Amino acid sequence: MKIAMVGSGYVGLVSGACFADFGHDVVCIDKDPSKIERLNNNIMPIYEPGLAELVSGNVKAGRLSFTTNLAEGIEGAQAIFIAVGTPSRRGDGHADLSYVYAVAQEVGENLKTPAVIVTKSTVPVGTGDEVERIIAETGTKVQFGVASNPEFLREGAAIGDFKRPDRIVVGVEDEWAKGVMNEVYRPLFINKAPILFTSRRSSEMIKYAANAFLAVKITFINEIADLCEKVGGNVQDVxxxxxxxxxxxxxxxxxxxxxxxxxxxxxxxxxxxxxxxxxxxxxxxxxxxxxxxxxxxxxxxxxxxxxxxxxxxxxxxxxxxxxxxxxxxxxxxxxxxxxxxxxxxxxxxxxxxxxxxxxxxxxxxxxxxxxxxxxxxxxxxxxxxxxxxxxxxxxxxxxxxxxxxxxxxxxxxxxxxxxxxxxxxxxxxxxxxxxx
Structure with a gap:
């Protein structure tokens, strides 16, 4: 199937290259022409072990391409992933969703064939509902669904994490979108990767809850380490x-x-x-x-x-x-x-x-x-x-x-x-x- 990946940063590039390696036809889209030019010359915008080789191999095989033109990139795609940045917003710390919403607007204005729009970016609860509203208000007559599919990639081990995941989380609100997402991840079924279908809001919550819990574990052991220094214990043994x-x-x-x-x-x-x-x-x-x-x-x-x-x-x-x-x-x-x-x-x-x-x-x-x-x-x-x-x-x-x-x-x-x-x-x- 054809997949469009909007955003060619860390998550989008790794995900797009891995989907292409599974046999899908993938177009990675980015507004930055210099980034796209570098990618077309196999110059990676980030350092990730094995990524350059993965990208190069799939470009040569004709399964992976790059463009700055969103309208052309999403044409015929059955799944359109939004993988743009959601940095902390200056002043209040909320996630800045302006890039996500801008993509949703542009996708709605250029959608010509049925597709599921998938938020791969890390987004707060309720973002999928807003993406759905934005696309609907563009007046598109084309069938579309909106899904949440958070990433769980560790930098430095992202390719292995994508290809051999602990779990795949997908939040959907209808059976048609669920069927499309099943097809997207069908190549991973051979590895028996568990796929968890939830509501969109539960999926969005899972990503934040997972990262927060891991941050709690790190901070907990750091405080225990400080106490170990005071009492003469060894935090590695603990x-x-x-x-x-x-x-x-x-x-x-x-x-x-x-x-x-x-x-x-x-x-x-x-x-x-x-x-x-x-x-x-x-x-x-x-x-x-x-x-x-x-x-x-x-x-x-x-x-x-x-x-x-x-x-x-x-x-x-x-x-x-x-x-x-x-x-x-x-x-x-x-x-x-x-x-x-x-x-x-x-x-x-x-x-x-x-x-x-x-x-x-x-x-x-x-x-x-x-x-x-x-x-x-x-x-x-x-x-x-x-x-x-x-x-x-x-x-x-x-x-x-x-x-x-x-x-x-x-x-x-x-x-x-x-x-x-x-x-x-x-x-x-x-x-x-x-x-x-």
Whole structure:
């Protein structure tokens, strides 16, 4: 079947390429002509392992194409996905749905054959109803349905997540739309991927509830890590101990500098705003947002303390190893490194940084940070090395060489990458998260 994917960012591009790999005929549409030109030259707008090869293979096979013309792109499509951005709106924190609604308007004005319009973007409850209203008010006489189909892709593992999902959630209000969506995902039935059909509003709620719950787990273990440092416990042992309980599970129990990225920060905030609008407070999520925001700067203060405190730290240099919010991505949105670097600079500390993929995106966000071409270049002459992102390249780094390059052998491990005994045996003043 033909699928149109409106929006060629992270979600749209990965989803479109994967649908094409399943055998569907996919057109990815984007308003940005430079992005479309780069995609036509197999230059990816994002870093995602395996994506360039996947896109290239399906373009060559004739199943995947790119255009800036929405009217042409949706022609003959049985499913039209809306995968545009829904950033936090300035001033109030609500999800900015202007891009979603603009697409709905344009789709309604250009719809010529029956299609299901599918919101793939993360949207608040009730957005599907508004999309349906907007399309209907364009006066189209063509049969259409509106479905919700939230994405659950982890950056750095998105292709595998799409092809081997834990579940596929689809919110529909009629049997015809349900049948179309069944056909869209029929290639995944061979993997026995569970598909859950719900109402549109339940589907929209599932996405926010899932991300909020994961944010709660991350924040919970971070607070337990702080307590472990006070009482002499080891948060990794605690996480293993509670994670072995099937009711809790082991995932998202890795203590660190706080969550970031394209989803958790904006989605938790959007959920809070929805809860306020419906006079149904979500106090737990509210606390999580506040704790996570404060944690990032607390990690900066941890580094300042390792440099001898506010007075002694002034004029010293900190080397940040990793900038992106997680490894295997170039995404800097709400990355903890931003707040950490700013806290250090506020304390008069010079900051040097290296990241394998994120420096281009990081540079405009932290213009006073000196970006360099390698980990050892970053730490040379620095007074402390700080592991901010757990890239594989840092896990097996030569600690002897690292120590020799530093001005003072101070290592702050915000991702618990190294074994404390090994680091101290190498002569480091070593500090990690939630471990004695």
């Amino acid at each position: 996480a293993r101990g509670i994670g072995m309980d099937n009711r809790i599970g082991s995932k998202f129990l890795h203590a660190g500098p706080g969550y970031g990225g394209s989803c958790f920060p904006k989605d938790t905030l959007a959920l809070l705003k929805t809860a306020e609008d419906y006079d149904s407070p979500t106090r737990i999520v509210e606390a999580v947002v506040k704790v996570n925001d404060s944690r990032k700067r607390a990690m900066g203060r941890k580094v300042v303390d390792a440099l001898g405190g506010p007075t002694e730290a002034r004029g010293k240099t900190a080397a940040l190893l990793g900038l992106t919010f997680k490894p295997n991505t170039d995404d800097m949105r709400d990355a903890p490194s931003i707040a950490i670097a700013q806290t250090l600079m506020d304390a008069g500390v010079h900051v040097v940084a290296y990241d394998p993929e994120g420096m281009e995106a990081a540079a405009p966000l932290m213009p006073e940070v000196k970006m360099v071409g390698g980990a050892f270049e970053a730490v040379t002459g620095a007074d402390v090395a700080v592991v901010v992102t757990e890239w594989d390249a840092f896990r097996a780094i030569d600690l002897e060489r690292l120590k020799g390059a530093l001005n003072t052998p101070v290592l702050i491990d915000l991702r618990n990458v190294f074994d404390p005994a090994d680091a101290r045996a190498k002569g480091f003043e070593y500090s990690s998260i939630g471990r004695p």
